[in-house]
Amino acid sequence: MRILLVDDESESRSFLADYLLLLGHQVVESSSGEEALQLYRGNNFQMVLSDIKMGGISGIDLIREIKSLKQQREADLVLYTGFIDIALAIGALRAGAYDYLTKPINVQELKAVLSRVEEHQASMPEKYIVTQTLEERAKHPVPGLDSHLEQLPKLAAEQAGIARVGIFSEQMKRIVQQAEKYHTDRSLPVLIQGETGAGKEIIARMVHYGKMQNAGPFVDINCTAITPSLFESELFGYEAGSFTGGTARGSKGKLDMAMGGTLFLDEIAEIPIELQAKLLRVLEEKSFYRVGGLKKIKTDLRIICATNLDFEKRIEQGLFRKDLYYRLKVGQIVIPPLRERQEDILPLALMFLQDFSERRGKRFTRIGQAAAEFLLQYHWPGNVRELRNAMEWVSFMHDADELKTEHLSNLISGNSVKAAKEAAPVQPEKSGSPAEHYVLQEHFDHLVAEALTKCGGNKTKAAQYLGISVRTLYYRLGKMKKKRAGG
Ligand SMILES: Nc1ncnc2c1ncn2[C@@H]1O[C@H](COP(=O)(O)OP(=O)(O)OP(=O)(O)O)[C@@H](O)[C@H]1O
Numbered sequence: 001m002r003i004l005l006v007d008d009e010s011e012s013r014s015f016l017a018d019y020l021l022l023l024g025h026q027v028v029e030s031s032s033g034e035e036a037l038q039l040y041r042g043n044n045f046q047m048v049l050s051d052i053k054m055g056g057i058s059g060i061d062l063i064r065e066i067k068s069l070k071q072q073r074e075a076d077l078v079l080y081t082g083f084i085d086i087a088l089a090i091g092a093l094r095a096g097a098y099d100y101l102t103k104p105i106n107v108q109e110l111k112a113v114l115s116r117v118e119e120h121q122a123s124m125p126e127k128y129i130v131t132q133t134l135e136e137r138a139k140h141p142v143p144g145l146d147s148h149l150e151q152l153p154k155l156a157a158e159q160a161g162i163a164r165v166g167i168f169s170e171q172m173k174r175i176v177q178q179a180e181k182y183h184t185d186r187s188l189p190v191l192i193q194g195e196t197g198a199g200k201e202i203i204a205r206m207v208h209y210g211k212m213q214n215a216g217p218f219v220d221i222n223c224t225a226i227t228p229s230l231f232e233s234e235l236f237g238y239e240a241g242s243f244t245g246g247t248a249r250g251s252k253g254k255l256d257m258a259m260g261g262t263l264f265l266d267e268i269a270e271i272p273i274e275l276q277a278k279l280l281r282v283l284e285e286k287s288f289y290r291v292g293g294l295k296k297i298k299t300d301l302r303i304i305c306a307t308n309l310d311f312e313k314r315i316e317q318g319l320f321r322k323d324l325y326y327r328l329k330v331g332q333i334v335i336p337p338l339r340e341r342q343e344d345i346l347p348l349a350l351m352f353l354q355d356f357s358e359r360r361g362k363r364f365t366r367i368g369q370a371a372a373e374f375l376l377q378y379h380w381p382g383n384v385r386e387l388r389n390a391m392e393w394v395s396f397m398h399d400a401d402e403l404k405t406e407h408l409s410n411l412i413s414g415n416s417v418k419a420a421k422e423a424a425p426v427q428p429e430k431s432g433s434p435a436e437h438y439v440l441q442e443h444f445d446h447l448v449a450e451a452l453t454k455c456g457g458n459k460t461k462a463a464q465y466l467g468i469s470v471r472t473l474y475y476r477l478g479k480m481k482k483k484r485a486g487g
Pocket of ligand 1: 198201
């Protein structure tokens with residue numbers, strides 16, 4: 001393969017380059033993301049292998065830039081970093097990385113990635129055509145889904161961001177029915193409440209799109225992501241010359257953009273208090289003025305809001321207007337946290353696991369008993385988002401027919417373990433094996449200790465016995481040592 005290797009540390013770069021050459025690949029080296037981008041343009045690379053942390057643009061930014069080039073034929077992008085960091089890995093995958101490695105790079109893992117990329121690249125021409133047609137079709141704007149798209153409900157659902165939504169529990173089925181009902185009356189503001197990651201935006205999209213016919217634009221605005229000073233112009237737009245820094249021709253706001261469709265105000269409880277009266281006026285008078293504008297603009301849009309905060313508390317603290325709250329919650333949907341909809345956990349986990357496994361050419365098709373029990377008793381503070389990330393991580397790190405508890409070992413971060421402990425207190429071991437609801441990390445540490453004893457302290461054999469890499473074993477041992485030392 002023709003590989004572009006990017007690393008600002010010359011020593012590790014040349015070591016890797018030598019190894020790749022030894023395997024028979026062609027390698028072009030680059031010491032920075034900026035230079036790599038130049039080299040990538042117009043060159044027919046099949047793979048880009050890059051360090052994440054570099055001076056100048058990072059590996060993740062490099063991926064984003066490469067993706068935005070939309071070259072005829074795209075290389076597979078593989079990143080590596082010096083330590084195991086789930087958030088970074090997920091960030092890399094989200095940015096479009098094909099795979100992810102940790103330093104020091106394990107030769108077997110690198111070889112496995114290289115052969116996966118080779119296979120993937122070999123199947124590229126066909127895939128490229130499929131993606132291209134989908135992308136072409138997806139260019140049709142959502143407003144007035146044209147007849148072409150109406151014949152393609154799956155694609156339309158993909159566009160709407162609700163293509164792979166799993167609704168399994170009775171609670172969620174009732175919520176979807178409620179959403180469909182609200183869809184039929186655009187004048188009804190809808191307030192969706194629920195913890196972070198519970199699926200508020202998905203439900204908001206269902207209220208908006210209904211059965212996918214002429215739903216108009218779905219314009220979202222995250223009320224926490226905009227500084228209070230810019231909020232007003234962002235929402236209402238502004239006329240030319242109304243404030244320093246504005247464009248000469250003025251600009252439309254989100255209210256304008258959502259005409260004929262829906263304005264989705266996410267994290268509404270955080271909207272600056274001084275703007276709340278203005279928003280209330282829009283709801284009541286169904287019209288607004290742009291910042292610096294004299295012309296009254298009539299609104300024709302649906303308002304959907306979401307929050308994960310306790311509204312009553314915000315009202316008590318004087319941070320949210322009661323009248324606006326009552327106005328927004330005419331239609332109300334409360335999504336229970338994932339831990340309170342046990343019926344959803346395993347089917348959703350399986351759905352995500354199978355989807356991600358399929359994408360990455362892994363085998364997972366089922367969930368083992370112990371893993372299922374763990375998933376069911378886990379607290380899921382990040383709700384469906386956390387479950388989805390967890391399954392993405394598993395399908396990235398492991399390969400097996402069945403999901404087992406040891407596959408979940410790396411995913412539970414310190415906080416989550418704490419939450420899991422709070423939800424299910426650790427039960428002391430009575431016989432030789434860990435109790436059923438033993439907290440996963442402790443279970444895993446126990447297995448590591450047992451494996452080492454069994455293998456007479458030989459770490460390579462213990463790692464083989466556990467089915468993990470020696471690196472992961474060292475990582476765990478480091479953690480265990482730190483814990484014993486009270487760290
Ligand atoms: N029922 C579901 N089926 C499939 N995926 C889901 C489901 N519910 C949530 N998700 C996924 O979980 C993630 C979080 O969902 P969403 O953004 O709708 O949550 P949210 O409650 O709006 O979160 P936040 O409060 O952080 O904005 C998304 O990736 C979404 O696709």
